[in-house]
Amino acid sequence: MSYTPINPSPKLLDQVRDRLRVKHYSIRTEEVYLQWIKRFILFHGKRHPSELGATEIEQFFNGLGG
Template structure:
């Protein structure tokens, strides 16, 4: 059974639309990476709504 694509790979595929900007893709990936690090790399199933309220 093949492994499912990683989250950031899935985001890249979604953002790669016709006439899409690579700069927008990189910015979105940067924000996602920051959020993952902010949450101490916890799985989304383990997080509650308070995580989203604690963002700067």
């Protein structure tokens, strides 16, 4: 038998989406922000952003330069 929490905390992207909607950002802005967050996470091997810092942000931006 597996245990499933009754109120699991929302996933990161759901939290971001909810926050953007509370602040009345446009849907297109929301979509673009979520795309960039996904790209950042994938760039760093699917590590959670809470594990990453300034060095990883710099690596991501440097990686965009092609």
